[in-house]
Amino acid sequence: MPSPDYAEKIPNNVSLADDRRLQRALESWQPNFLTWWETMGPTLPTQDVYLRTAVNVGREGWAQFGHVPMRDYRWGIFLAEPGPDRRISFGRHKGEPAWQQVPGEYRAELRRLIVIQGDTEPASVEQQRNLGATAPSLYDLRNLFQVNVEEGRHLWAMVYLLHAYFGREGREEAEELLHRNSGSADAPRILGAFNEETPDWLSFFMFTYFTDRDGKYQLGTLKESAFDPLSRTCEFMLKEEAHHMFVGTTGVDRVVERTAQVMVENDTDDVAALGAIPLPVLQKYLNFHYSVSLDLFGGETSTNVANYYTAGLKGRWMEERRKDDHLLDSDSIMVDALLDAGTGEQSIAQTEVSALTGLNTDLRREYIADCAGGVKRWNRILDGAGLPHRLALPHQAFNRKVGAFAGIEASPAGEILTTAEWEQRKSQWLPTDTDKTFVRSLMRPVYERGKIAAWLAPPRNGINGQPFDYDYVHLA
Numbered sequence: 001m002p003s004p005d006y007a008e009k010i011p012n013n014v015s016l017a018d019d020r021r022l023q024r025a026l027e028s029w030q031p032n033f034l035t036w037w038e039t040m041g042p043t044l045p046t047q048d049v050y051l052r053t054a055v056n057v058g059r060e061g062w063a064q065f066g067h068v069p070m071r072d073y074r075w076g077i078f079l080a081e082p083g084p085d086r087r088i089s090f091g092r093h094k095g096e097p098a099w100q101q102v103p104g105e106y107r108a109e110l111r112r113l114i115v116i117q118g119d120t121e122p123a124s125v126e127q128q129r130n131l132g133a134t135a136p137s138l139y140d141l142r143n144l145f146q147v148n149v150e151e152g153r154h155l156w157a158m159v160y161l162l163h164a165y166f167g168r169e170g171r172e173e174a175e176e177l178l179h180r181n182s183g184s185a186d187a188p189r190i191l192g193a194f195n196e197e198t199p200d201w202l203s204f205f206m207f208t209y210f211t212d213r214d215g216k217y218q219l220g221t222l223k224e225s226a227f228d229p230l231s232r233t234c235e236f237m238l239k240e241e242a243h244h245m246f247v248g249t250t251g252v253d254r255v256v257e258r259t260a261q262v263m264v265e266n267d268t269d270d271v272a273a274l275g276a277i278p279l280p281v282l283q284k285y286l287n288f289h290y291s292v293s294l295d296l297f298g299g300e301t302s303t304n305v306a307n308y309y310t311a312g313l314k315g316r317w318m319e320e321r322r323k324d325d326h327l328l329d330s331d332s333i334m335v336d337a338l339l340d341a342g343t344g345e346q347s348i349a350q351t352e353v354s355a356l357t358g359l360n361t362d363l364r365r366e367y368i369a370d371c372a373g374g375v376k377r378w379n380r381i382l383d384g385a386g387l388p389h390r391l392a393l394p395h396q397a398f399n400r401k402v403g404a405f406a407g408i409e410a411s412p413a414g415e416i417l418t419t420a421e422w423e424q425r426k427s428q429w430l431p432t433d434t435d436k437t438f439v440r441s442l443m444r445p446v447y448e449r450g451k452i453a454a455w456l457a458p459p460r461n462g463i464n465g466q467p468f469d470y471d472y473v474h475l476a
């Protein structure tokens with residue numbers, strides 16, 4: 001394994017120096033990436049930020065921390081170390097050696113999977129670009145920028161694969177990844193959740209909890225891929241992704257903690273006037289971000305995904321730990337479904353399909369179980385404060401735009417509603433303009449070292465052993 005060469009423009013452990021053609025392709029893409037970063041990336045001017053930079057992949061530490069100007073961040077290309085004699089663990093090619101090149105028959109599908117994953121990475125940077133202006137503390141501001149630069153690096157990871165393995169079409173797709181933009185009318189991002197705005201920090205914490213967690217599960221399936229460079233890229237990305245979810249988990253923790261504290265101190269549920277976020281508003285934000293993230297897993301059944309699995313392109317979450325034949329062609333699964341759709345008798349129930357067709361459901365269920373863990377922790381905070389209130393995940397038919405429930409409206413409890421009932425009641429369940437305006441009204445920047453906004457509790461610890469009042473960011 002060559003160690004990264006910092007004399008090069010693009011730090012990497014893929015022996016870029018030995019492949020002049022690829023190196024030139026990436027070096028010509030880099031200025032376009034920087035232009036994108038300058039025009040679509042963070043808007044708050046800074047001198048430097050205390051950032052983690054990936055510098056290697058080994059166990060002995062893969063990252064360096066230090067104050068760096070964001071424009072000079074070293075977005076590198078790192079693949080996890082190759083496994084010795086890695087074999088394909090599922091599907092029709094099970095037991096064969098993993099692919100080091102793209103098989104011609106799967107070229108289009110693999111390219112598509114990489115483009116869809118790649119498209120989400122810069123999208124979130126675009127969605128979050130204005131949040132610096134209202135950061136609740138320098139610690140939070142630093143975490144936002146950390147997530148942003150790493151999503152930028154994840155874009156590099158996917159662009160590397162497109163350039164290295166997909167020829168001219170790959171290079172064209174790499175350009176397109178910079179041309180599409182979140183929320184754009186003519187060239188939007190591919191997936192719905194990545195065209196929603198992230199206008200405030202409550203949304204940011206919910207996004208990093210729920211939507212980055214979708215990313216974790218998607219990367220987990222691609223890590224199983226028979227195409228070894230994709231597998232190794234995703235394995236390394238998952239290391240960085242863990243911090244993004246930490247930002248979401250502890251971010252929501254700290255909102256709940258602060259709200260609970262204000263509720264107890266003032267013996268009231270109505271904390272809005274006291275500058276904290278009321279629990280019903282938190283619940284509505286949770287409902288929104290969870291339901292749009294569920295859509296990212298696609299329909300309950302999918303023949304495309306069945307084909308991807310059989311071909312070895314995309315596995316299951318923790319594929320190798322599953323105790324079955326890893327072919328699934330004679331198994332079945334119960335998936336959620338709308339029975340008697342469109343009739344007066346329609347109901348939410350389950351139906352049996354082949355295990356291959358139901359793979360999206362399998363992945364979504366893993367994700368839902370993981371999300372439930374967050375709700376449990378937030379409820380523990382409420383319980384610890386002596387409050388009887390609880391947060392909950394809404395039913396999976398609630399507010400869905402993709403899959404079996406896209407055509408109906410359902411309450412968070414999973415009761416099917418008429419359009420009129422939905423219109424009448426949705427303001428109880430999803431953030432209204434009034435809620436959003438209120439949350440935005442709390443978003444005043446706090447850039448003083450060691451200080452924090454009133455709607456959020458400070459973190460238990462700082463970053464990389466530094467204290468909370470460390471100078472994480474130097475503003476310009």
Ligand SMILES: [Fe+2]
Nearest residue numbers: 121151154215
């Ligand atoms: Fe990412």
Ligand SMILES: [Fe+2]
Nearest residue numbers: 212215241244
């Ligand atoms: Fe992420």
